[in-house]
Amino acid sequence: MTTTTAEHRYEALPGLMELMSGDEKHGPAATSTLDALWVLYDRVLRVGPDRTGDPGRDRFLLSKGHGPMAYYAVLAAKGFVPVDWLPGFGSYDSPLGHHPDRVLVPGAEIGSGSLGHGLPIAVGTALGLRAQGLDDPQVWVLVGDAELDEGSNHEAIAYAGPAGLDRLHTVVIDNSSASYARPGGIAARFEAAGWSAETVDGRDHEALYAAFTAPHPGRPRVIVAQVEPKDD
């Protein structure tokens, strides 16, 4: 495996994840966030390892910090993180923990792990960019369906809609892991707060791309990416 920052293709991701897990059967299906992350980093986000400090970059905030192997694999594939960091995953000397730390991981915009922190921080990030006249950069945050149990998300959702924060995008990875799923579905929760919402197949790269790039003037946008139900 190379240790340079050369870009890898989607097909390389299982191999990169295998470096962390040591599990040779670890295909893309084993991780709910992989496809959404890949489409974002490959085709949507205007970010790169050469511009992690650029005020004009898009911001991607991984709020669902649990199970970050897919995230690290994508960051490695895109050259943010050296591939030779991956085998140390979770060890004392590794910058790559079981929850990411922005201070340690190049390209990670936030540290996460405790659920329900990313969306409020993303709201502030969107407000901060606006206050500085940085009209171009978009703000993305990825949450899990069960993460939406946390009330802090609802403070952010209920504020961002009426505030018209149209540069804010939330990707909800829905693997049906919430014990008490929201009656009426996740998208309806956001729509009720004034968001633009779409629910798509979270494994279909073209559907994800279309949903990620659809216009939503004056409103924040949520994309609910449905994947196979969590099997434990």
Next chain:
Amino acid sequence: MDTMRDRFAPVVSRLLDEDPRVAVVLAEIGLAGFEDARRRHPDRVINVGIREQLLVGAGAGLALTGLRPVVHTFASFLVERPFEQLKLDLGHQDVGAVLVSASASFDWPAGGYTHMSPGDVALLDTLDGWTVHVPGHPDEAETLLRHAVAAGDDKVYVRLSTQSNSQALPVDGARFRTVREGRAGVVVAVGPMLDPVLEATEGLDVTVLYATTVRPFDATALRHATEGAGTDVVLVEPYLAGTSVSAVNDALVDLPHRVLGLGVGRRELRRYGLVEEHVAAHGLDAQSLRERIDGFLGVRAHA
């Protein structure tokens, strides 16, 4: 006399004019004072509604983009309710903010325990890297607010109170100030506790230090004071009793010493009423302080 909080919006409004990095984040409370500033700086005066987790999280997001957020509400809803946001969204994300609280200990006794947060400074002591200013007069509050905003990307807590000393003293945002010198003990008066401490120690042969910046704790000033006044130390703090006892112990770690920590009691009084009544109930009026300081220092302190 106006209150510290009366100074907050005018001072920070001027800072909004002067420094494009400054942004104010509110959760309804205190919004009226920023009406003019909000017209001038609509994108830097932000009201998130009654949402205190978002209040701190959004403040952290602003800081991540390079701004200097000033976050304000009552201490109960600024420090206690969103405490994990202070720990993670500021501390763990490695970004700074200025938190400005009001009504921390018992500024509004008729409001009851839901609006009291005497443990605010003790809670911040469980976290790394916080500067804590406790002004004792509106003029000092103004100076310390400016210090706080100007402190780079530091995490700074400014504790505003309706309790106030009659006279302002010069404050530098870092050091304790020697107000009186004696030989039989050191009394550290924090913020608005100075007037009652001066009255309580009238005629006692003690050194009185005045502390308006309590974190970092000015160990150098305390050690210096103990050289002439000995190592019996009394802390009089307007928040939870004993909050700074460990800071005193750390400062005097290599010296035999005694320390008495006075402040707001832990027991919930379940009383409404007036500030003066709560001051007395917690033994922080001049007469009660005199008795407790006398009891601790003994007759040696009588000049």
